[in-house]
Amino acid sequence: MTTYLEANKQRFLDELLELLRIPSVSADSKFKGDVRRAAEFVREKLTAAGLDKAQLYETPGHPVVYAEKIVDPARPTVLVYGHYDVQPADPYELWQSPPFEPTIRNERIYARGACDDKGQFYMHIKAIEAMVATDGLPCNVKVMIEGEEEVGSDHLGTFVAEHRDMLKADVILISDTSIISNETPSLETGLRGLSYVEVEVTGPNRDLHSGVYGGGVANPINVLCEMIASLHDENGRITIPGFYDNVADLSEAERNELAKAPFDLDEYKKDLGINDVMGEAGYSTNERTSIRPTLDVNGIWGGYTGEGAKTVLPSKASAKISMRLVPNQTPEEITDLFTKHFRAIAPAGVTVKVMPHHGGLPYVTPTDSVEFEAASKAFEDAWGKKPIPTRGGGSIPIVALFERELGIKSILMGFGLDSDALHSPNESYGLFNFYKGIETIPYFYKNYAALKQ
Amino acid sequence: MTTYLEANKQRFLDELLELLRIPSVSADSKFKGDVRRAAEFVREKLTAAGLDKAQLYETPGHPVVYAEKIVDPARPTVLVYGHYDVQPADPYELWQSPPFEPTIRNERIYARGACDDKGQFYMHIKAIEAMVATDGLPCNVKVMIEGEEEVGSDHLGTFVAEHRDMLKADVILISDTSIISNETPSLETGLRGLSYVEVEVTGPNRDLHSGVYGGGVANPINVLCEMIASLHDENGRITIPGFYDNVADLSEAERNELAKAPFDLDEYKKDLGINDVMGEAGYSTNERTSIRPTLDVNGIWGGYTGEGAKTVLPSKASAKISMRLVPNQTPEEITDLFTKHFRAIAPAGVTVKVMPHHGGLPYVTPTDSVEFEAASKAFEDAWGKKPIPTRGGGSIPIVALFERELGIKSILMGFGLDSDALHSPNESYGLFNFYKGIETIPYFYKNYAALKQ
Numbered sequence A, B: 001m002t003t004y005l006e007a008n009k010q011r012f013l014d015e016l017l018e019l020l021r022i023p024s025v026s027a028d029s030k031f032k033g034d035v036r037r038a039a040e041f042v043r044e045k046l047t048a049a050g051l052d053k054a055q056l057y058e059t060p061g062h063p064v065v066y067a068e069k070i071v072d073p074a075r076p077t078v079l080v081y082g083h084y085d086v087q088p089a090d091p092y093e094l095w096q097s098p099p100f101e102p103t104i105r106n107e108r109i110y111a112r113g114a115c116d117d118k119g120q121f122y123m124h125i126k127a128i129e130a131m132v133a134t135d136g137l138p139c140n141v142k143v144m145i146e147g148e149e150e151v152g153s154d155h156l157g158t159f160v161a162e163h164r165d166m167l168k169a170d171v172i173l174i175s176d177t178s179i180i181s182n183e184t185p186s187l188e189t190g191l192r193g194l195s196y197v198e199v200e201v202t203g204p205n206r207d208l209h210s211g212v213y214g215g216g217v218a219n220p221i222n223v224l225c226e227m228i229a230s231l232h233d234e235n236g237r238i239t240i241p242g243f244y245d246n247v248a249d250l251s252e253a254e255r256n257e258l259a260k261a262p263f264d265l266d267e268y269k270k271d272l273g274i275n276d277v278m279g280e281a282g283y284s285t286n287e288r289t290s291i292r293p294t295l296d297v298n299g300i301w302g303g304y305t306g307e308g309a310k311t312v313l314p315s316k317a318s319a320k321i322s323m324r325l326v327p328n329q330t331p332e333e334i335t336d337l338f339t340k341h342f343r344a345i346a347p348a349g350v351t352v353k354v355m356p357h358h359g360g361l362p363y364v365t366p367t368d369s370v371e372f373e374a375a376s377k378a379f380e381d382a383w384g385k386k387p388i389p390t391r392g393g394g395s396i397p398i399v400a401l402f403e404r405e406l407g408i409k410s411i412l413m414g415f416g417l418d419s420d421a422l423h424s425p426n427e428s429y430g431l432f433n434f435y436k437g438i439e440t441i442p443y444f445y446k447n448y449a450a451l452k453q
Helices: A002-020 A029-048 A118-133 A156-162 A220-229 A252-259 A265-272 A331-344 A370-383 A397-406 A431-451 B002-020 B029-048 B118-133 B156-162 B220-229 B252-259 B265-272 B331-344 B370-383 B397-406 B431-451
Strands: A052-057 A064-069 A077-083 A103-105 A108-110 A140-146 A171-174 A186-191 A193-202 A294-303 A316-325 A351-360 A388-391 A410-412 A428-430 B052-057 B064-069 B077-083 B103-105 B108-110 B140-146 B171-174 B186-191 B193-202 B294-303 B316-325 B351-360 B388-391 B410-412 B428-430
Touching: A002 A029, A002 A108, A002 A118, A002 A431, A029 A052, A029 A064, A029 A118, A029 A140, A077 A118, A077 A431, A108 A431, A118 A140, A118 A431, A156 A397, A171 A397, A171 A431, A186 A370, A186 A410, A193 A220, A193 A331, A193 A397, A220 A294, A220 A316, A220 B220, A220 B294, A252 A388, A294 B220, A316 A331, A331 A351, A351 A397, A370 A410, A370 A431, A397 A410, A428 A431, B002 B029, B002 B108, B002 B118, B002 B431, B029 B052, B029 B064, B029 B118, B029 B140, B077 B118, B077 B431, B108 B431, B118 B140, B118 B431, B156 B397, B171 B397, B171 B431, B186 B370, B186 B410, B193 B220, B193 B331, B193 B397, B220 B294, B220 B316, B252 B388, B316 B331, B331 B351, B351 B397, B370 B410, B370 B431, B397 B410, B428 B431
Parallel strands: A077 A140, A077 A171, A171 A410, A186 A388, B077 B140, B077 B171, B171 B410, B186 B388
Antiparallel strands: A052 A064, A064 A140, A103 A108, A108 A428, A193 A316, A193 A351, A294 A316, A294 B294, B052 B064, B064 B140, B103 B108, B108 B428, B193 B316, B193 B351, B294 B316
């Protein structure tokens, strides 16, 4: 195994770089063709890795790529999930090297999707290739790589429901999360859910001269700002009635357990270039970004945003707002509460539209399972260290869906770092993490097969 | 005179349409060449109208066009001021016909600048042409048409200071304001001043994943919204310390005088498509838009504003904010108060930049002067009605500057309507107003010459 990995190192990297050159941005329809090219690329590589039945499954959106290798029906089956689509790359001007021209700098791969999730799911394809090519697969393996994760996996739910038998497995293995550091491996035991809405505030039926009408009619931008500002109170708590009703509070013991994860606030602030952190009173930064729900404006626009000064009182103002959810909140519930509240606080003189984008359920994975043990041991085998259990702040909506539709738990065996700048300009993935992941994954199969006997 | 105007009606209109086809947007550098073309056009027409010394005067920005006709040094001199530059035309998609392809629909000229200010200053050139071609000019006339009014007339101050002798006059005549309606002519006796700033709020040094960091660090958009929201209190008053200190409150008598202007709130709301008006408690809509200072966000932007959903916690958020000023506020004072206050309310976790754009002083014109009488009588002569004195909400910063630099008062003899959609898509100017203006202006010269004897 080690020899094989060593011998093929450069090719593994070259293949990933080839995949990273495809701008498979699922959110923007003008990249539709590129998204499909990425899917084709994945299908080829699955076949090349020695998997059977590799093919594209059409959906109303972007296709799902699937392949499998059943070595022995008696052995446990691992279902690998990942996504070949990426976040939009703008603002382009902030990239030191073009987002879709992967560049290696100081031992890191810089490109949109380098870590999220091309770099991470591709480790699995290469790990499988290595197992097939050397000692053989200890477990049956099924691989499902989708193209709509960054836009809410809208069609994967139907796909999964329609292919329950094909996707039957004992565990789902996902690398789309991060570790604490290259010195301190960790395993995420939970994810936040997501409710994402777009709002539009309309005042006058046309843009107005701010001199002739200014002061006399509601300005949609000022109103939108007031409405958004009112969504948090002075303690950083969200003011939407009922928002916290279903939030599962952690016990002191659980909070103490999470608090064990090494965290350096000064380092954190220094990395982000901020003089202070901000958030819900009564919780640590780690808690605010993992076990507590949030509300963030992801985008806002309205009026004149060009060069110079235009004295306009605009007709409309809009914002994209997302809420991260924790157990036991549901996107349906929260989106509904948000919509009702946002409409309710709209002052006279404006009308408000709320358009839900996509959502996802929060998820918690049990740490006392054979699957978690196999993953934990895999890190010990490859890193010589027991991974620390953490709770992640991000969302992989599909994980909760898998549990509901397939009754299978997911293991979040991610190898990225929070500093990889996911969703940001200059996203990167460490060569160390890429290779170390490929090395760690086969241990999971080995351990899992052994533990399931 | 009447015969001449009748005989040349169509040509007057055709010439205006030709001018309106030139996209002389002063705020956007990509239109620099077009702005110059508009200046050249004006110079030619001034010569054609029978004026002398028509030429372009270069400035660090766009050129000033000037021409004059001294018929008799003993007679009073009228200085006509206008601007050939226009506001940006976006959003283009909201125009029923392209902004720079003037179209006549139901007796109105639709085009950017149709009223503000091409349609209005061009009436003067045609009125002068008619006087010269018929009974001759009753007064000496000087015409100064600038190209930077929509961006704050940054360089006109220097130009005026450097050409005091050339610009020496007894009164300045400006058509860049509106009348109450075509049935109710009015003369504006005051204008609001302007302070225009651009603000930028910076949080983390890069765009962040809203899942990984959301809830833990200040989101610049949320913070900007909170800061903007805090600039008004629940009574619609501006909260900037000292903002109202120099505001000259009107006497009950003055307020009652202004209240005489016909105003139909239902019509107003219907025209704007709003279910209610909004503004400072204790003042009427007309007062809120004329004798009271305001603060409006003219543009806001930050984060992801493209198609679909991007879960980003952006590094920066920005806004363009303008304040309309009334006597005796000054742009310097207010911009300074705003900057200090906005910096002061910035929470930890963000840094704030405030960049002043341009400003202008408010202005009040005396209604007991010979000049006002000549203008008032001109309306009576042409419209058969005495014009109602009103206070305008817009700003013509240069008017206050003229008084300071040249010691000359301005007469605001505008012929537009508030419904002309200045600064908005589908700006228009009535053919009635265009022709009626050309008819009214010569009466001013006649009356003024008579009154000054």
